[in-house]
Amino acid sequence: MTARQRRLAVVVAVLLTVGVAAALVLYALRSEIVFFRTPTQVLAGEAPVGQAFRLGGLVEEGSVQRDGLQVRFAITDTAQRVSVVYQGLLPDLFREGQGVVAQGRLDAQGLFHAQQVLAKHDENYMPPEASEAVSRAVRSSVEEGAR
Template identity: 55%
Template sequence: MKPRQKRAAIIVGGLAAVGLSAYFVLNAFESNLVFFFTPSQIELGEAPKDRTFRVGGMVKEGSLQRVNLTSNFVVTDTAKEVKVSYTGILPDLFKEGKGVVAQGKLDSSGHFAASEVLAKHDENYMPPEAQHAMDQAQIANATKSLK
């Protein structure tokens, strides 16, 4: 084999290795990527039915029901609502009327089964996506009430 052919084979082999590595990294990244949806987006059918995602908003007042370690509550963005169930210990800061982000899957009936529940960590914090969704829902409600 001539030196020129060896050099070409090394370059082609290196490019193939880089391409294969990039494929594996991007594939792992895609499978671990978790998207955020609001109750309004879930109602419109934008959320996937067979993948894990996050839903965020406020815990509706009077919606929390506990049976042993299973908690059922409603997450709202003031426009739409999603029923959520979670089995486990809720965070200490979890309260009705406060912000929450739940991670899990949506079943075929539109019920969200959470595998993880995150509560806001102080009075002023809300995830940016949830705050934006709440602002958009309030604008939509104000527009409806003006008509």
Template identity: 60%
Template sequence: MKPRKKRMMWVLAGVALVGLAVTLVLRALDANVMFFYSPSQVHAGEAPKGAAFRVGGLVERGSIQRSADGLQVQFQVTDEAQRVAVQYKGLLPDLFKEGKGVVVAGKLHDSGLFEATEVLAKHDENYMPPEAAKALQEAARAKKALP
């Protein structure tokens, strides 16, 4: 085989390996990336059904319902314009309270119930996840714009 053909084979093999590596990395990222949606976006149908994503906002006052064993909890996450019903099984963070900021990760069922696999509560009085704060501001602007 001529040296030129050998070089070309090595170049093609290298391109194939780089292509394979890029494909594997993109598939891994796709499986682990979770997008954030506000309750208004979920209500508008922008969030995927059956796929994992995050919803953030405030825990609606008076919406927390606990099971007898205390491990199953249902509550509403709101951006003050719309709300999403959330169901979670497990221990909640100590800072989880009504009227406080929260981000939940999980999947939305066809019934509209969001089954959470993770609940993240704010860690001090001044912090709210940037996505949740932005969603609350946008919902407040949209609410004011209505007649």
């Protein structure tokens, strides 16, 4: 084996090792990636049933029902709504009409089971994805109304 062939073999071995390591890291992180969805996307079938994702929008007015630590409410993007059930203490800033992001899983009946609920931290903040989704929904409903 010449020196050139040995260098080529070493380079190929290093590239192969780095490729395998990167593939293993990406495979391990695959289960930890959580995507953001809006109620319109969920009802359009874009959200995976039984897999974790984040649902964001506004807490629908008049939808909050408390039964001990269990809370039922609806998240809306002003065009569609998704019912949510959560077991636990809600953030202090959680209230109707405010922005919220819930992380959890959708069941086969379309009920979102939240494991975590995050409320916006002041009246001017909404997660960028939720703000964009609400803006899109408002624009599409205005366009439909104009037809």
